[in-house]
Amino acid sequence: MSDATIVGVISVLLFIFVWVFVALFKKERYPYRKREFLMSVPERKFYRVLLQQIDGKKYDIFPQVPLSRIVEVTEKGKNFWKYHNKINKKIVDFVVFKKPHYEPVLVIEYDDSSHNKKERRKRDEFVNRVLKKANLPIIHVKYGEKINLKFLK
Numbered sequence: 818m819s820d821a822t823i824v825g826v827i828s829v830l831l832f833i834f835v836w837v838f839v840a841l842f843k844k845e846r847y848p849y850r851k852r853e854f855l856m857s858v859p860e861r862k863f864y865r866v867l868l869q870q871i872d873g874k875k876y877d878i879f880p881q882v883p884l885s886r887i888v889e890v891t892e893k894g895k896n897f898w899k900y901h902n903k904i905n906k907k908i909v910d911f912v913v914f915k916k917p918h919y920e921p922v923l924v925i926e927y928d929d930s931s932h933n934k935k936e937r938r939k940r941d942e943f944v945n946r947v948l949k950k951a952n953l954p955i956i957h958v959k960y961g962e963k964i965n966l967k968f969l970k
Contacts, residue, residue, distance in 0.1 A: 855880060855881055856880055856881065857929075859927070859929065859960055860880065860910065860927055863911075863927050863958070864878070864880055864911065867911060867925070871913065874916070875915065875916055876913055876914065876915055876916060876922070877913075877914050877916060877919070878911055878912065878913050878914070878925075879911070879912050879914065880910065880911050881908055881909075881910065882908065882909055882911070882912040883905070883906075883907070883908055884904040884905075884907040884908065884909055884944065884947065885901065885904045885905050885907075887909075887912055887921040887924070887951075887953065888904060888947055888948065888951045888953065889951075890904070903943075904947060907940065907943075907944060909924045909925075909926060909944065909955075910925060910926050910927045911924070911925040911926075911927065912924050912925075913925070921953055922953075922954075923953075923954050923955070923956070924948055924953060924954070924955040924956075925955070925956055925958060926941070926944075926955060926956070926957045926958070927958050927960060928941075928957050928958065928959050928960060929960040941957070
């Protein structure tokens with residue numbers, strides 16, 4: 818065997834050894850940590866006000882609800898996933914639920930300045946259309962505006 822062949826064989830064996838070693842001892846990464854808060858400070862303040870305005874015996878309000886938990890896709894088959902994926906990762910700020918079965922009755926979006934961005938406006942328009950089609954009312958409350966919550970009563 819020539820020196821070049823021996824070097825080639827050793828290189829291949831070394832590569833295989835390193836690859837197996839790395840595969841055996843590689844630790845799976847979990848780059849996660851607990852979020853500090855579920856809601857921003859203004860959202861928390863608004864949430865407390867909302868809770869004071871409703872009849873707690875008949876209704877409850879949940880924050881940060883995935884759209885796919887309050888709206889169902891009516892398409893079947895392969896189109897189900899197409900439409901499900903469009904709503905799957907969208908979150909609405911607050912949902913008023915009617916007790917005792919927690920039927921969603923109203924969505925409340927608390928719009929801060931991020932809702933002025935083009936992409937966010939497109940997202941809001943999409944969510945509005947989905948909720949309208951699902952016969953679930955939505956109201957947008959602008960951050961910083963004087964809020965009249967009598968509609969909740």
